[in-house]
Amino acid sequence: MRLQSRVIGRDIGRILQVISLMSAVSIPVAIVNYEFFAVPAFAVTAILIAGIGITMVRRYSGKGGAGKAEAMLTAAIAWFMVGVLGGLPFLLIAWTISLDPLPAWATTPPMDGTTVIFLNPLDAFFESMSGFTGTGLTVAAVEEELPRSLHWWRSFTEWIGGVGVIVLTVAILARPGSGSLTLFESEARSEKIHPSVVNTVTEIWKIYLGLTLASITLFLAVGMPLWGAINHGMTGIATGGFSVHADSIGYYDSPLIEYAVVPVMVAGSIAFPIHYLIIKGEIQNFYRDIQTRWVFLWFGIGSLLLTVILALNDQYETFEETFRIALFQFVSATSNTGFGTAAIGGGTERVWTAGATLLTCLGMLTGAAAGSTVSGLKLIRVITLVKGTAWQIGNVLQPTAAVRRLQIGQRNLSENQAQREYTEATVVFILWIAGLAIGVAVLLRTLSSAYPLEYVIFDVMSAQSNVGLSAGITGPDLPDTGKAVLILNMWIGRLEIIPIAVLVGAVLQRLDLYN
Numbered sequence: 001m002r003l004q005s006r007v008i009g010r011d012i013g014r015i016l017q018v019i020s021l022m023s024a025v026s027i028p029v030a031i032v033n034y035e036f037f038a039v040p041a042f043a044v045t046a047i048l049i050a051g052i053g054i055t056m057v058r059r060y061s062g063k064g065g066a067g068k069a070e071a072m073l074t075a076a077i078a079w080f081m082v083g084v085l086g087g088l089p090f091l092l093i094a095w096t097i098s099l100d101p102l103p104a105w106a107t108t109p110p111m112d113g114t115t116v117i118f119l120n121p122l123d124a125f126f127e128s129m130s131g132f133t134g135t136g137l138t139v140a141a142v143e144e145e146l147p148r149s150l151h152w153w154r155s156f157t158e159w160i161g162g163v164g165v166i167v168l169t170v171a172i173l174a175r176p177g178s179g180s181l182t183l184f185e186s187e188a189r190s191e192k193i194h195p196s197v198v199n200t201v202t203e204i205w206k207i208y209l210g211l212t213l214a215s216i217t218l219f220l221a222v223g224m225p226l227w228g229a230i231n232h233g234m235t236g237i238a239t240g241g242f243s244v245h246a247d248s249i250g251y252y253d254s255p256l257i258e259y260a261v262v263p264v265m266v267a268g269s270i271a272f273p274i275h276y277l278i279i280k281g282e283i284q285n286f287y288r289d290i291q292t293r294w295v296f297l298w299f300g301i302g303s304l305l306l307t308v309i310l311a312l313n314d315q316y317e318t319f320e321e322t323f324r325i326a327l328f329q330f331v332s333a334t335s336n337t338g339f340g341t342a343a344i345g346g347g348t349e350r351v352w353t354a355g356a357t358l359l360t361c362l363g364m365l366t367g368a369a370a371g372s373t374v375s376g377l378k379l380i381r382v383i384t385l386v387k388g389t390a391w392q393i394g395n396v397l398q399p400t401a402a403v404r405r406l407q408i409g410q411r412n413l414s415e416n417q418a419q420r421e422y423t424e425a426t427v428v429f430i431l432w433i434a435g436l437a438i439g440v441a442v443l444l445r446t447l448s449s450a451y452p453l454e455y456v457i458f459d460v461m462s463a464q465s466n467v468g469l470s471a472g473i474t475g476p477d478l479p480d481t482g483k484a485v486l487i488l489n490m491w492i493g494r495l496e497i498i499p500i501a502v503l504v505g506a507v508l509q510r511l512d513l514y515n
Contacts (some may be wrong), residue, residue, distance in 0.1 A: 004067070004070050005060070006060040006061075007060070007067075007070050007074075008060075008070050008073050008074050008077070009056050009059065009060030010056065010057055010060040010061060011070075011071075011074045011078070012056055012074055012077055012078045012081065013052070013053045013054070013055070013056025013057035013058075013059075013060065014053065014057055014169055015053070015074075015078045015082070015165055015169045016049050016050070016052055016053030016056065016078070016081065016082070016085070017049075017050055017053035017054060017057065018053075018165070018168055018169045019049055019053075019082055019085070019086070019165060019168075020045075020046045020047075020048075020049035020050035020053060021046070022156060022157075022160060023042045023043075023045040023046035023049065023088075023089065024042070024043075024046040025156075026042045026089070026149070026152060026153055026156060027039055027042045027043060027046075029148075029149065029152045030042060030148075030149045030152075033147075033148040033149065035147050035148060035149045037093070037096050037097065037109075037147075038089075038093050038096070038147060038149035038150075040092070040096065041088070041089050041092035041093045041096055041149075042089060042149075044088070044092060045085070045088040045089050045092065048085070048088065049085050049088075052085075069502060069506075072498065072499035072502040072503070073499070073502060073503055073506060075495055075499045076495060076499040076500050076502065076503040077503065078165065079132070079133075079165065079491060079494065079495060080491060082128075082132055082165055083125060083128050083129035083132055083133070083487070083491065084125055084128070085128075086128035086129075086131065086132055086157055087121065087124035087125040087126075087127065087128035087129075088124070089149075089150070089153050090118040090123075090124035090127050090128065090150065090153070091118055091119070091121055091124040093115070093118070093147065093149060093150060094111075094115050094116060094117075094118035094119045094124075095119060097109060097111050097115060097147075098111050098116065098119060109147060113141060113142070113145070114140050114141045114142045114143070114145040114146055115145065115146055115147065115150070117139055117140070117141070117476050122480055122483055122484065123139045123476070123483070125487065126139050126483050126486070126487055127139060127140070127154065128157065129487050129490050129491060130242075130468070130490060131153075131154050131156075131157030131158050131161060131240070131242065132157045132158075132160070132161040132165065132494075133161055133375075133466050133490045133491065133493065133494035134158050134161045134162050134238055134239060134240040134241075134336070134373065134375065134466045134494065135240070135241070135338070135462070135463060135466040135467065135468050135490045135493075135494075136158065136235070136240050136241030136242050136337075136338035136466075136467065136468020136469075137338075137459075137462060137463055137468050137470060137474045137486065137490070138154075138242065138468075138474075138475075139474070139475060139476045139478070139483065140246075140476070141246070141475065141476050142246045143243060143244055143245055143246050144244065144245055144246060146244075148227070151227070151231055151244045152231070154235075154242045155230075155231040155234045155235050155240075155242055156234070158234065158235045158238045158240030158241070158242050159212070159234040159235065159237075159238045159240070161238065161240065161494075162208075162237070162238025162239060162240055162268070162373035163204060163205065163208055163238075163373065167201050167204065167205075168205075193272065193273050193276050203272075203276060204272045207272055207275050207276060207279070208237070208272075211237045211267055211268075211275070212233055212234060212237050213233075215232075215233035215234075215236055215237045215264045215267070216229050216230055216233035216234075218233075218260055218263075218264065219232055219233055219257070219260065219261075219264075221260075222254070222256045222257050222260040223252075223254065223256065223257065224252065224257055227244065228244055228245070228252075231243070231244050232244075232249070232261070232339075233264070235337075236261060236264040236265060236268065236337060236339065237264055237267060237268045237373070238268065238373050239265065239268040239269065239335050239336045239337040239338075239372070239373045239374050240337065240338070240373075240468070241332070241337045241338025241339050241467070241468035241469075242468070243339065247340070248339050248340040248341070249261055249328075249339045249340065249341050250340055250341040250342060255320075255324060258324060258328050258341050259324070261328070261339060262327060262328060262331055265331050265332060265335040265337045265339070266295065266296075266299065266331065266335065268335060268337065268372060268373045268374065269295050269299075269334075269335040269368030269369055269372050269373075269374055270292055270295060270368070270369055270372055271289075271291060271292070271369045271370065271371030271372050272371055272372065273371060274286075274289050274291075274292050274369070274371075288410070289409070290380070290383065290408065290409030290410070291368075291369040291370065291371075291379050291380050291383075291409075292369060294379050294383065295368050295369055295379065298334065298363075298366065298368075298379065299330065299331050299334060299335075302330045302334060302359065302362075302363050303323075303326050303327040303330045303331065304326075305359060306326035306329065306330045306356060306359055306360065307322055307323045307326040307327070309353070309355050309356045309359065310322050310325065310326055310352075310356055313353055313356070315352070315356075316342075324341075325341055325342045328341045329341065329342065329344070329360060329469075330359075330360060330363055332467075332469065333360045333361075333363040333364045333462075333467055333469055334363035334364065334366065334367065334368060334376075335367075335368050335374055336364065336367055336368070336374040336375050336376055336465055336466050336467045336468075337467070337468070338462070338467045338468025338469050339468075340469060343472070344356075344357060344360070344455075344458065344469060344470075344471045344472075345357070345452070345455045345458070345470075345471030345472045345473075346471075346472040347451060347455070347471070347472035347473055348448075348450040348451055348452075348472075349472070350452060351471075351472075352471075354452070354454045357454045357455065357458050357471065358454055358457070360458070360469075361454075361457060361458055361461045364376060364461045364462060364465040364467050364469075365377060365432075365461060365465060366378075366379060366382050367379065367465060374466075375465050375466035375467075375493050375494060375496075376465040376466075376493075377428065377429060377432060380408075381425045381428060381429070383408060383409075384408060384421055384422060384425040385422070385425050385426065385429060387406065387407075387408060388406065388418065388421070388422035388425065388426075389422075391404070391406045391418060391422075392422070405418070406418035406422075408421075427498075428496060428497060428498065431497040431498070431501065432464070432497060435464055435488075435489060435492050435493070435497060436457075436460055436461060436464055436489075438485070439460035439463065439464065439485050439486065439488075439489045440456055440457055440460050442481065442482065442485040443456050443459070443460060443473070443482050443485065444456055445481075446479050446481045446482045446485075447473070447479075447482065451473060452471075454471075455471035455472065455473060456473065458470075458471040458473075459471055459473040459474050459486070460486070460489060462474075463486040463489040463490050463493065464489040464490070464492065464493035465493055466490060466493050466494055474486065
């Protein structure tokens, strides 16, 4: 495999240049909230990331677009670098507060038990990777204690990460014919709204911004305060799940707000091309598109099953409360949003039973529609695995000369197409389970035996499916080894593993370890 390293370096540099703008844009947010102590942190981060990006672009300047291998390596490396560099505001703001060298007008708050954790670079990296991958797992003990600047930065990273840093870069810097399509597809995206990928990502951002504003408006209408509405609107439509409260949506103790959040999570689970068609008036795509149809079916079936399990366990006082919690938690898990309204586990203390916990894990594994902001396997891949397996078994019973096709939604696949898509789905599934098994094994080795196995599986699945729900394991007290492996699970989950596998293969080849 001969790689164009200059193309990879150039494209990573371009991505970092765009990401540096995020930190620059965050400076006015700090000023508006009178958190002047955060301004130097955002400024230094913007300058540093921009400097690295500009240096890489100049060093690796040249013409030519990325091939498939180069695009996957660019995605894998860029996402890791963005996660590392995105941790700088956490680290620098915590350091500024602890040092407090600024005059009184900078309104530096006292160091608290939550912000202090980000003095550890690994914790800052964890929070950043969780944000950009749209996961929402946090090492912040009490999120209310964080400065608003960090509330914003967490939400902003999830909002950008929901669509993707490469999609953002394509929207800002790409020109037709610049190799944008391969980069676009490397970020686990293949949906097209227009023939031009540049026009497609522009349309995606228009839809995304509109859905975000609609979500914020809805939350304000049901009584959520402005700051909460802005942050939850951003992280909700991004299916990210960071909150400004330690109890997440449960903090508000409002059934109306909880019910209002559900359609936002559902909206984030529907593919952007379907949103585009619905906006154009083609409402029938709600039921004609196979993925959208199964988003509603799977959310409904899973919520009802979870309601039954929780009701049989007498988990909550009334049936309405049981149904509301089951609906919210299953949609939150399966949409990979990660908002919470009830405790699933308390670490070593059991809250939900194994049945309820593992059903929620199944929802996290499948995810929702490909082409949306969710992670997980994606419903179209699950459908391909199920129907493809039945098709493969049926082939055994057919004459050798028989010509068979596989119907998936409105697509009628030839035998070669069916074999190719089934193989791809199978490979991703196997690698996904392998990543999950490694994460579970490391956590079991790291933690005491007092933690229930299903809770360990739950938190690793939450990380790899970029969900953010926790059974009480992930937090500031998690050993560094556990945090490190969850960072890897979040990284490989966001890119659907294949780009990471290509990166590992390229490293092994470079070290000549194949011979």
